[in-house]
Amino acid sequence: MPAAQRSVRSGAAPDKRRPKAQPASTRPELHVVSGKSSGREVMIDGARRLLVWTRTRRAPLFHIVVAMCILGASLVASLMLRTQMIENSFEATKTQQSISRLNQDIQDDQSTLDQLQASLPEKAEKMGMVAQKGSISIDLQGYKASGDSKGQQ
Template identity: 50%
Template sequence: MGSQTRSVRTNAAPAGREAQRPSSRPQLHVVEKHTVRRSAEHLRWQRIWDWTKTKSAPLMMLAVALVFLVASLLGALLLRTQMSSNSFEASTIEQHITMLQQDVDDDQAKLSQLEATLPERAQKMKMVPSQGNLSIDLDGYQPTQGAS
């Protein structure tokens, strides 16, 4: 069997130190069996609340932090709402641009078709292509007397 070690307790102070005795005995109090066990979360919030009640500056800092947090959340919400609205407006404008581009393409196709049929229509109206340059000399022009 193993030997038991004995510990010796003494009130003597270690070498070089003076013995320090407590000035008074610790206070004792009765703990009732009916104490309510609080959750760790509740105790944490209780400690924070107690800490802020004991000091006035941390309470002000806590209030500023809460105001900053609420303002940040509201700012983010407003920014997200505005971005969503702008996105919707941009998609609507893109749809209108696409429709207008299709209309321009349709009109361009009609114009090309009319230009292609222009010589044929001119021949039906008995028009002939011009031969050389034409010039009109108005040096000797005299207006008629009935015209003013």
């Protein structure tokens, strides 16, 4: 039933709340833009717009130029700092690798020395040496040189 009522209503007197249908000629038409603009022309147009905008505003062009210089300098400084940090990181890595290589060499040499010290008593016995049983000390306080020619004249 509601559909029938609407159809009856819609055929009645025109509603003042509804906008009247506009003619089709006022509808915007789409068309292809055939102009080709190069990147340089766009840059020049953008610069021209910036100049016009700065002249119409209270902020002069000088402030914008200073701000751009500060932004550029901070970008360059951050890139230089990052590059230096990466170089330092590579240098630290190389140093760590060198230290670990030297530590490995030291450990290899120490193990070789330990093996040689362990085999020393066996080699000494093969050569006919006998291990010392007690300690001997020599006192040189009363020592006089035997070939001293100045002292005998």
